[in-house]
Amino acid sequence: xxxxxxxxxxxxxxxxxxxxxxxxxxxxxxxxxxxxxxxxxxxxxxxxxxxxxxxxxxxxxxxxxxxxxxxxxxxxxxxxxxxxxxxxxxxxxxxxxxxxxxxxxxxxxxxxxxxxxxxxxxxxxxxx
Amino acid sequence: xxxxxxxxxxxxxxxxxxxxxxxxxxxxxxxxxxxxxxxxxxxxxxxxxxxxxxxxxxxxxxxxxxxxxxxxxxxxxxxxxxxxxxxxxxxxxxxxxxxxxxxxxxxxxxxxxxxxxxxxxxxxxxxxxxxxxxxxxxxxxxxxxxxxxxxxxxxxxxxxxxxxxxxxxxxxxxxxxxxxxxxxxxxxxxxxxxxxxxxxxxxxxxxxxxxxxxxxxxxxxxxxxxxxxxxxxxxxxxxxxxxxxxxxxxxxxxxxxxxxxxxxxxxxxxxxxxxxxxxxxxxxxxxxxxxxxxxxxxxxxxxxxxxxxxxxxxxxxxxxxxxxxxxxxxxxxxxxxxxxxxxxxxxxxxxxxxxxxxxxxxxxxxxxxx
Numbered sequence: 001x002x003x004x005x006x007x008x009x010x011x012x013x014x015x016x017x018x019x020x021x022x023x024x025x026x027x028x029x030x031x032x033x034x035x036x037x038x039x040x041x042x043x044x045x046x047x048x049x050x051x052x053x054x055x056x057x058x059x060x061x062x063x064x065x066x067x068x069x070x071x072x073x074x075x076x077x078x079x080x081x082x083x084x085x086x087x088x089x090x091x092x093x094x095x096x097x098x099x100x101x102x103x104x105x106x107x108x109x110x111x112x113x114x115x116x117x118x119x120x121x122x123x124x125x126x127x128x
Numbered sequence: 129x130x131x132x133x134x135x136x137x138x139x140x141x142x143x144x145x146x147x148x149x150x151x152x153x154x155x156x157x158x159x160x161x162x163x164x165x166x167x168x169x170x171x172x173x174x175x176x177x178x179x180x181x182x183x184x185x186x187x188x189x190x191x192x193x194x195x196x197x198x199x200x201x202x203x204x205x206x207x208x209x210x211x212x213x214x215x216x217x218x219x220x221x222x223x224x225x226x227x228x229x230x231x232x233x234x235x236x237x238x239x240x241x242x243x244x245x246x247x248x249x250x251x252x253x254x255x256x257x258x259x260x261x262x263x264x265x266x267x268x269x270x271x272x273x274x275x276x277x278x279x280x281x282x283x284x285x286x287x288x289x290x291x292x293x294x295x296x297x298x299x300x301x302x303x304x305x306x307x308x309x310x311x312x313x314x315x316x317x318x319x320x321x322x323x324x325x326x327x328x329x330x331x332x333x334x335x336x337x338x339x340x341x342x343x344x345x346x347x348x349x350x351x352x353x354x355x356x357x358x359x360x361x362x363x364x365x366x367x368x369x370x371x372x373x374x375x376x377x378x379x380x381x382x383x384x385x386x387x388x389x390x391x392x393x394x395x396x397x398x399x400x401x402x403x404x405x406x407x408x409x410x411x412x413x414x415x416x417x418x419x420x421x422x423x424x425x426x427x428x429x430x431x432x433x434x435x436x437x438x439x440x441x442x443x444x445x446x447x448x449x450x451x452x453x454x455x456x457x458x459x460x461x462x463x464x465x466x467x468x469x470x471x472x473x474x475x476x477x478x479x480x481x482x483x484x485x486x487x488x489x490x491x492x493x494x495x496x497x498x
Contacts, residue, residue: 037164037167039427039448040427060427062448
C-alpha cells in the first residue's frame with residue numbers, strides 16, 4: 001500500500017513528520033499489521049530526552065512486545081494520551097490519531113527514507 | 129529456532145486461502161491469526177470459532193493390559209473411565225513432575241487414545257515406548273499422522289456441528305466422546321476443548337479434513353463463524369486458566385504446585401511419580417501457581433520476575449491482556465504464603481516494578497446452561 005508522502009520513514013518502521021523544530025513520531029501501517037491488535041502503549045513522559053535510535057516507547061499487542069525507536073534526537077514535548085484508553089488507534093489510524101509522541105528536535109534526522117524509498121525497502125524485505 | 133523442515137497440517141491450504149498469518153509452532157506451520165486475535169477471541173466467546181488443532185499428538189495404548197499401562201504412566205485414575213469418556217491427566221516423571229499434560233480417552237477395554245501437546249509428542253512417545261519396553265500386554269503406537277483434528281468452540285458450536293451429523297450432540301456430555309459420521313465421514317466427536325467455552329473436538333482422517341473444515345464454515349455462516357488461530361487459542365485458554373505446557377507447567381512443576389491436585393489419585397495404586405507426590409502432599413507445597421491482575425499500568429509476560437517486599441519471589445508463567453475481561457492478567461509461581469487472594473505483588477516489566485495483586489482463578493468462567 002502507498003505510504004503518505006508528507007513524512008519520512010525508518011528501517012525500524014517508524015514514521016516522522018517534521019514541522020519547524022517539532023517532529024511527530026508514529027509507527028507505519030506495515031508495523032501495525034505485523035504487531036496485530038495493539039492492547040497497550042507505553043510512552044515516555046514529557047521532558048524526557050530521546051536519543052536518535054534509542055528506545056522511545058513500547059507497543060504491546062496481545063501476543064508480543066515491540067520497541068519504538070526515536071528517528072531523531074530531541075526532548076519529548078507530548079505523548080498521545082488518548083492511546084492510554086484507546087490503544088487500538090495505532091491499528092486503526094497509524095498515520096493519524098495513532099501518533100505516539102511529539103519531539104522538540106535537537107538534532108538533524110539521518111538515515112531516513114522518503115515514502116518511495118520506504119516502499120522499496122518493504123519490497124526488498126519481502127513485506128507486502 | 130533450529131532450521132528443520134516444518135510440517136504442514138492437512139488444513140494448511142485452507143489457512144493460506146483464508147489469508148492467515150502463518151508461524152512456526154511445535155514443528156508445524158500454523159495459523160497464528162486470520163483477521164486478528166481480539167476479533168477471533170470474541171467470536172469464540174460469543175458465537176462459534178473453528179481451530180485447526182491437527183498438530184496435536186495422538187498416541188494409542190493398546191493391548192489386554194492397556195489400562196494397567198495408562199495407570200502406570202499417568203496420575204489420574206483411568207480405571208474410573210467408562211468407554212466413551214475422556215479424562216484430563218498428567219504424564220508423570222518419577223519426580224512427580226509433568227512430562228506432559230494430556231487427555232486420556234477410553235475407546236474400548238483394549239484401547240486408550242492419549243491426546244498430547246504437539247511440542248511434546250516426540251518426547252512423550254519416546255517416554256511411553258521406554259516404559260512399555262519392560263511392560264507385558266500393552267503397546268504404544270504413534271497415531272498422530274492418522275488424525276487431523278478440528279476444534280469447534282463457542283456457545284453456538286453445538287448447533288453448528290449438529291447440521292453436519294446425525295449424532296445427537298446434546299447427548300454427548302462434557303468430557304465424553306462418540307464415534308460417528310460428520311458429513312458422511314467417520315470421525316470421533318469429543319465434547320472437549322481448550323477455550324473455556326462449550327464445544328467439540330472432531331478427529332478425522334487427514335484427507336477428509338479440508339472437506340469437514342469447509343462444511344463447518346458453511347454450516348456456521350449464519351452464526352458468524354470464523355476460523356481462529358493460535359493467538360486466540362492462547363488468550364482463550366489463558367482466561368479460563370487452563371495450563372499451557374512449557375509455560376505454566378513443565379518437568380520442574382508438580383500437579384499440586386500447579387493447582388491440579390484433583391488429577392492426582394494417590395489411592396489408585398502404583399504409578400510413576402507417586403512416591404514423590406505422596407511426600408509432597410505430606411510435607412505440603414512450598415510454592416503455588418497463582419493468578420494476578422495488574423494494578424499499575426503494564427502487561428506481565430512469560431518470564432518476568434515477580435517481587436514481594438523487595439525480594440524476587442517467583443516468575444510469571446503466562447500473562448497478557450485478557451480480551452473478554454478487558455484487563456492485564458497473569459499467572460506465576462509464588463511461595464504459598466503469598467498465594468492468598470488480595471496479596472500485593474510486583475511484576476518486573478522492563479526494569480520497572482509494577483503493582484499487581486493475587487486474584488481468584490479461573491479468571492473467566494462461562495455461564496453454564498446445561
